[in-house]
Amino acid sequence: MNYTRIFYALCLSAIICSLVACSESNPVGEYSLGSIDPTVFVAVGDNVLAGYQSGALFEEGQRYSIPNLIAQQLRTPFVQPLMPWPGTGEAYILEQLRFPFPVIASKGITQNYPVNLDHTSAYHNLGLPGAIFYDAVDVSPIDGPSGRAIARGNPFYLMIMRDQQAFGPSLLDQAIRLQPTVLLFWMGHNDVLFYAASGGTRGTNTGVDGSPPGTLPTERVAFQQMIQGAFAKIKATLPNTKVLIGTLPHVTLMPYFSTAPRKWQNPDNPAQQLPIYYQNKQNNVAIVSEYDYVLLSAVEELANGRGLDQSDPLPSTFVLDVDEVSICLQAVTDYNTFLRSEAHRNGFTVVDLDEYLEHIHEHGYMAIGESYSTEFISGGLFSLDGIHYSSRGNAIIANRIIEEMNRAFGANIQYVQLHGIPGFPAPGRFTKTR
Amino acid sequence: MKAHRSALIAFTCLLCMCTQIRAGGYQLNEHGARAMAQAGAFAARANDLSAMFFNPAGLSFQRGFQIMMGATLITPSYSFYGPSNLNSNQRWDMNSNLFFPPNLYVANTWTDGTLKGFAAGIGVLTPFGLGTEWADDWVGRSVTRETELQTFYVMPTVSYAVNHWLSFGVGGNVVFSSVRMRRAVTNFDPELDLVLDGSGDPAFSWNAGMIVKPMENVSLGFSYRAETAIDFTGTANFNPPQQLASLFPGGDVSTSLTPPATWFAAVAWSPVRDFDVELDFQGIQWSSYDKLEVDFKVNRDNSPGVAQSNLTMPKEYENAYIIRLGAEYRIPMLGLAFRGGYLYDRNPVPDRSLEPSLPDSDRHGLNVGIGISILPNLNFDLAYMHLMFMDRVTEATTHPEGVHMNGRYTGSVDLIGFNITYSL
Numbered sequence: 001m002n003y004t005r006i007f008y009a010l011c012l013s014a015i016i017c018s019l020v021a022c023s024e025s026n027p028v029g030e031y032s033l034g035s036i037d038p039t040v041f042v043a044v045g046d047n048v049l050a051g052y053q054s055g056a057l058f059e060e061g062q063r064y065s066i067p068n069l070i071a072q073q074l075r076t077p078f079v080q081p082l083m084p085w086p087g088t089g090e091a092y093i094l095e096q097l098r099f100p101f102p103v104i105a106s107k108g109i110t111q112n113y114p115v116n117l118d119h120t121s122a123y124h125n126l127g128l129p130g131a132i133f134y135d136a137v138d139v140s141p142i143d144g145p146s147g148r149a150i151a152r153g154n155p156f157y158l159m160i161m162r163d164q165q166a167f168g169p170s171l172l173d174q175a176i177r178l179q180p181t182v183l184l185f186w187m188g189h190n191d192v193l194f195y196a197a198s199g200g201t202r203g204t205n206t207g208v209d210g211s212p213p214g215t216l217p218t219e220r221v222a223f224q225q226m227i228q229g230a231f232a233k234i235k236a237t238l239p240n241t242k243v244l245i246g247t248l249p250h251v252t253l254m255p256y257f258s259t260a261p262r263k264w265q266n267p268d269n270p271a272q273q274l275p276i277y278y279q280n281k282q283n284n285v286a287i288v289s290e291y292d293y294v295l296l297s298a299v300e301e302l303a304n305g306r307g308l309d310q311s312d313p314l315p316s317t318f319v320l321d322v323d324e325v326s327i328c329l330q331a332v333t334d335y336n337t338f339l340r341s342e343a344h345r346n347g348f349t350v351v352d353l354d355e356y357l358e359h360i361h362e363h364g365y366m367a368i369g370e371s372y373s374t375e376f377i378s379g380g381l382f383s384l385d386g387i388h389y390s391s392r393g394n395a396i397i398a399n400r401i402i403e404e405m406n407r408a409f410g411a412n413i414q415y416v417q418l419h420g421i422p423g424f425p426a427p428g429r430f431t432k433t434r
Numbered sequence: 435m436k437a438h439r440s441a442l443i444a445f446t447c448l449l450c451m452c453t454q455i456r457a458g459g460y461q462l463n464e465h466g467a468r469a470m471a472q473a474g475a476f477a478a479r480a481n482d483l484s485a486m487f488f489n490p491a492g493l494s495f496q497r498g499f500q501i502m503m504g505a506t507l508i509t510p511s512y513s514f515y516g517p518s519n520l521n522s523n524q525r526w527d528m529n530s531n532l533f534f535p536p537n538l539y540v541a542n543t544w545t546d547g548t549l550k551g552f553a554a555g556i557g558v559l560t561p562f563g564l565g566t567e568w569a570d571d572w573v574g575r576s577v578t579r580e581t582e583l584q585t586f587y588v589m590p591t592v593s594y595a596v597n598h599w600l601s602f603g604v605g606g607n608v609v610f611s612s613v614r615m616r617r618a619v620t621n622f623d624p625e626l627d628l629v630l631d632g633s634g635d636p637a638f639s640w641n642a643g644m645i646v647k648p649m650e651n652v653s654l655g656f657s658y659r660a661e662t663a664i665d666f667t668g669t670a671n672f673n674p675p676q677q678l679a680s681l682f683p684g685g686d687v688s689t690s691l692t693p694p695a696t697w698f699a700a701v702a703w704s705p706v707r708d709f710d711v712e713l714d715f716q717g718i719q720w721s722s723y724d725k726l727e728v729d730f731k732v733n734r735d736n737s738p739g740v741a742q743s744n745l746t747m748p749k750e751y752e753n754a755y756i757i758r759l760g761a762e763y764r765i766p767m768l769g770l771a772f773r774g775g776y777l778y779d780r781n782p783v784p785d786r787s788l789e790p791s792l793p794d795s796d797r798h799g800l801n802v803g804i805g806i807s808i809l810p811n812l813n814f815d816l817a818y819m820h821l822m823f824m825d826r827v828t829e830a831t832t833h834p835e836g837v838h839m840n841g842r843y844t845g846s847v848d849l850i851g852f853n854i855t856y857s858l
Contacts, residue, residue, distance in 0.1 A: 028516070028523035097681050098739065368517050369577035369789075369837040370620055378741070380621050399520070406521075415520040419573050422623035427677035 034411030036242055038074040042124050042180035043067035044136060044171060045187050045246075050127030050160070051080070053383035053390060055106070057129055057156070058087025059115075061383075064391035067125050067184055069398040069416045074182070080125040081114035081159055088112050088155060089129070092384040094377075094427045101299050102377055104384055111155055122167045122174040123160065130154040131171065132190045132204050132218060133226050137233075139169035172230055176237045183238065184401065185230075186246030186353070188339070191218035192331045193387065196251040199295060199317040200281070200324030217331035224338045235346045242409060244401060245343040247336045247354040251328050252293065253361040255376035256386030257320060260294035264302050276302065277313040280321060285313045291322035296376070296386045351404045353397065365396060367418055372396065380424055395421045459720055459751060459782045460564035460583055460792060461696070464506040464819070465537045467851035471803020471817035472760025473775025475712040478655035478700035480645065482815075482855060483539035486557035486591045489643035489657035489698060490603025493553035493593035496543045497857070504815070504853030505536040512566070512793055516841020517573060518829070526574070528793075528845070529567040535560040537853070541591070553593040553603075560585050561659070562693040566791055570618075577837045578791035579627075580616035585609055585634075585664075585693065589641070599647040607639040609662050613691070615728075615791075619682075624675055630687055630728060632668025643698075655700040655714075661722060662693045670730060672742070681741035686731040695719040708766065714758040720751035720782035747789075748836055754782035760801070769807030773817070776800055785828045789837045793845065795826035803851075811858065817851040 043049045043066070050057055051065025059082045062068065071078030085091075086107040096103040128135060130152070141147045142157035142164060149157040161167075161174060168174040175183065195203035195217045206222050207213030234243055251257055266272035276288040288294055294302075298318035301307060307314035320328070336354050343350045357374075360381065365372040372393070373379035376386055381393040389397060399415040406413055466484030469476035476484065480492020483502040512528035541555025564583040568574065586609070593603035611634030619626035643657030666689045672682035696719070702712035728745040735743070760775030777799040788794065803817035823845040 028518045028521055097678065097741070366836075366838045367519060368574055368839045369617075378621075402521075412521070414522050417520060417522060417573065419575070419620065423621045423625065424623065426622045426624060426675055 029412045031414060032410075032412040033074070034406070034409040036074070036405065036409045036411050036413075037181040038076040040124075040178055040180045041067070041071050041074055041076050041078060041182045041184070042175045042178050043127055043184040043186075044175045045127040045185065046131045046190050047127065047129040047388055048189055049184070049186055050125065050129050050156075051394070052089070052127075052129045053385070053388045053394075054092045055383075055385045056083075056087040056089030056091035056110070058083045058085050058089075058091060058112075060085065061087070061391070062125075064394050064421060065125060065127065066186075066389075066394045066398045066401070067127070069395055070184070070401060071124070073398075073402055073413050073416060078124045079116070079119055081119075081123050082116055083112050083114055083159070086110050086112070088159065094384060094425060096427055097377070101303070114159055117159075119162075122162050122178055124178065126160060126171050126175050128160045128171055129156045130190065131156075131187065132194070133188045133223060133230075134204075134218070135170075136172045136187055136230050137170050137226055139164075139173070172233060176234070180238065180241055182242045182244070183234065184244045184246070185234075185348075186351075188218075188223070188248050188335050191223060191335065192248070192251060192328050195331075196320055196324070196328045197256065197295070197387070199315075199319050200321070200327070201317050217327065220331070220334040220338070223335055224342075227338050227342045231342045231346045231348065234348075242405075243343075243346070243348040244351055244404065245339055245348050246351050246401070247339050248332050249354050249357040250332050252325065253357060253374050254387050255374060255379070255382050256296045257293045258374070259296050259376040259386060260299050260302070262288050262290055262292065262294060264308055274308050276307050277310050278307060278319040278321075279313045279316045280319075281316060281323075285310055286321070288319060289322065291325070293320040293325055294318065295320065349404060349408045351401050353400060356397075356400050360396075370418065377424065390424060392418060392421050392423060459694075459718065459723070459754065459794065460562055461693075461718060462535060462560055462563050463716070463756070464508075464535075464817075464849055464851055465559045465561070466502070467504055467506075467803060467815035467817040467853040468762075468771075468773070468805060469760075470506065470819060470849070470851040471773035471775065471801050471805075471815070472712065472762055473758045473777040473799060473801045473819075474716070474756070475700065475702075475714040475758035475760030475775055475777075477643070477657050477698035477714050477716075478645065478653045478702035478712050479710060480643075480655060482853075483541055483555065483557065484537070485593075485603070486539055486541070486555060486589050486605060487537075487559060487561065489645060489655045489700070490591045490593050490605050490641060491601040491643040491645040491655070491657070493541055493555060493591060493603055494543055494551060494595035494601045495645065496541070496553065497545055499542045499858040500540070500855060501857075502539045502853055502855040503537065504851065505534045506849055506851040508533040508535070508847060508849050510845065510847040512823075512843070512845035514574065514790055514793065514839075514841055514843055517839050518827075518842070519838060519840040522573075522841075524573070526568065526572050528790075529569060531565060531567060533563075533565055535563060543593075551595045553595075555591050557587075557589045557591065557605075559587055559589075561587055561696075562662075564792060566793070568790065574790045574837075574839055575618040575625075576620045577789050577839060578615070578617050580614065581791040582614040583611070583691070584613075585611040587639075601645045602643070603657075604642040605640065607641060607659070607662065609637040609639060609664060610634065611637070611664050611666070611691075613666055613668070613689070619672065622678065626678065626682060627673045629671045629673065630668060632666035632687065632689065634664040634666045634691075637662050637664040651704040653702040653704075655698060655702070658697040659695060661695040661719065663690065664692065665690045670728075670742075680739060683732055683740060683742070687728055688731075689726065689728045691726070692722055694722050708764040709761070711761040712759070714756075714760075716756040716758065718754045718756070718782065721753045723749045723751040723782070725749050748787045750784055750787050751782040752784060754780045756780070762805075764805075771805035773803040773805070774801060779821075787836055788826070788828050788843065789839055790843075793843045795823045795843060795845075797824065798822045811856060813855040813857075815851075815853045815855070817849075819847075819849040819851070821847040821849065823847075
């Protein structure tokens with residue numbers, strides 16, 4: 001009978017072992033906001049924060065805008081100027097996923113006003129498509145014959161900004177008037193993108209440093225002054241607000257600049273790679289080198305045979321040549337230096353989105369069995385226009401911002417669940433509403 | 435004989451319906467209720483027909499003609515909390531499922547005549563298998579929705595007892611198998627549902643063992659089963675919407691899988707009459723399972739205009755072991771036997787490649803069971819096992835090709851085994 005007792009003892013010790021083994025451990029803590037007061041969350045920015053994607057601003061894209069995704073995780077109300085499909089802009093639809101280049105159709109240029117234009121205050125999402133940094137602080141009228149909307153041919157002023165008398169003259173004023181407790185500020189993309197996307201043929205510089213105005217990215221001096229002014233104003237009027245400042249990615253990681261080839265496959269002889277000719281700034285015909293960037297918009301021209309013969313070069317607007325590329329890189333580097341130093345000076349929190357996106361550009365991004373890259377369409381990060389992020393791309397960036405909020409403010413806000421964000425719209429699927 | 439026939443028919447039905455669940459990787463060690471009730475500590479005695487699995491040398495120490503059949507009911511429950519790399523602690527439950535891998539053994543041991551000392555038999559069972567299924571809309575659907583591996587080992591076995599203290603056994607293994615995997619492709623809206631179905635070419639392996647009894651009441655057992663290389667061919671179907679059909683044509687796929695070599699080293703001791711206690715060490719050579727590759731005949735690299743590409747899933751398993759301790763107490767007068775046991779199963783899956791198609795962790799198993807002689811020549815064995823998975827938290831599944839699905843993996847399995855043995 002002794003042995004039976006030993007046997008029972010063994011069983012008992014096994015049970016104890018197992019109970020110890022089952023003790024719960026928990027890798028993720030409770031939801032907590034730390035020192036964040038989420039009552040009023042406001043975003044000031046441009047196309048990227050607006051939720052602009054695939055060439056237009058429309059409700060389906062706005063639902064997955066970066067600040068709207070963050071607001072959901074903060075569990076705070078967030079009002080956006082929602083545009084009914086096909087929105088405002090030139091919405092692109094994937095017609096056929098053909099390799100190497102997909103067939104993309106356009107809905108044509110459309111203009112739809114927000115359905116909630118009667119909202120009684122400024123919108124929480126003050127992402128203004130087409131805005132350059134100057135628009136954050138510009139107090140000039142947006143409406144009327146000499147207003148910005150007409151002068152710059154940008155109807156978004158009248159859609160995103162509210163009445164300047166009632167809600168504040170500048171974009172930043174309208175944000176401040178809302179008395180945000182958390183302010184996300186990510187501006188300056190267009191200060192270099194207008195230049196880059198035009199193949200270096202026009203720009204947003206003011207000419208203050210002597211160069212002809214409208215030919216280059218916003219000059220560093222002007223950019224620095226605007227940042228100083230804007231940040232000082234935020235600091236003075238919103239001393240207790242948590243302010244998050246995003247840094248700017250280089251344009252060269254965007255598929256709009258990195259997708260088109262530098263040599264073109266001869267349609268009559270697939271083994272042969274033809275050189276691409278373009279008109280350079282000096283109005284000479286040059287061959288695209290490995291350091292130049294052919295813009296995505298050139299693909300259609302090349303497919304029609306343009307640029308493959310010296311006598312019919314691509315216009316300069318289709319190529320960002322090596323000099324222009326370095327101007328863009330330098331501009332963004334300068335902007336980020338100012339953004340960082342001015343943010344630190346004012347005690348704002350910097351989100352290193354430049355470094356984060358560069359990292360994804362080099363290494364990709366992986367989570368729960370899905371991988372993302374900056375490749376056009378197949379990478380899943382960018383939308384059909386090759387410049388603005390897709391819904392999932394927005395979610396990945398929103399998560400980086402949440403990560404920084406958690407770190408800086410001792411919070412534990414849950415990230416946006418990527419699997420709940422629709423993937424890349426399959427052909428004919430763009431208008432799908434969830 | 436009529437009873438035999440209907441039992442055989444019933445068994446055939448079981449074979450057709452069954453699916454399998456893993457135990458330590460995708461291994462399954464419950465192939466007889468008598469052994470299972472003793473936590474599988476059985477390779478030193480191997481004193482019923484499941485010897486063909488545990489140690490074929492055990493056959494020649496038995497008597498006469500026997501037939502044994504049964505099944506193991508398995509009800510796993512598993513949860514995933516996460517993904518913590520997305521700062522979530524949400525709970526996701528694996529779909530509940532019932533599995534019942536069957537087993538069937540027939541053997542004869544000659545106790546006199548020219549064949550005295552010889553035994554020959556055949557067994558059919560499933561030493562490797564896997565079945566996991568998660569909800570279609572769960573967070574890890576791009577990793578797995580459904581994974582199922584079935585194997586059948588048909589094992590003709592011979593054994594020879596040199597004398598009353600030494601015996602050898604060897605078996606050939608003919609292996610039939612099938613595999614099915616289903617997962618979502620979420621890069622697109624709408625998502626695609628990838629289904630891979632394959633069947634294994636018949637594969638061959640072998641096993642062998644010996645039993646030595648250095649003393650009257652002590653028995654030592656050693657056994658080994660070689661790995662089995664199985665080549666699968668099958669088809670893939672992405673179920674794409676019409677607009678994506680040309681990008682994801684699916685078509686022929688192939689893969690291969692090598693269930694690993696396993697071995698037992700065991701010692702049994704019978705301190706008093708009708709009481710045995712046994713300690714086994716089982717080693718599983720999982721390190722051969724480095725990655726799982728599925729090759730598409732038509733893929734991105736050889737066919738322009740196609741988006742589907744070959745799949746590589748890193749596994750990088752490590753060698754694992756199971757420690758088994760079991761005991762049996764018999765009351766011959768009543769025709770009863772009481773059994774119990776405990777096992778510790780060290781899992782082979784490293785953190786970096788852990789993923790929910792096979793959510794594994796170290797386990798503790800508690801076993802109990804009884805044996806009843808219903809008639810002098812008819813035995814019934816019943817076993818129950820509760821298998822507890824130790825909580826496992828992965829924080830760094832950062833393998834470059836891995837699934838990056840961090841979180842807490844937790845679960846348990848209840849198993850009920852039963853067997854009927856008829857002896858002439």
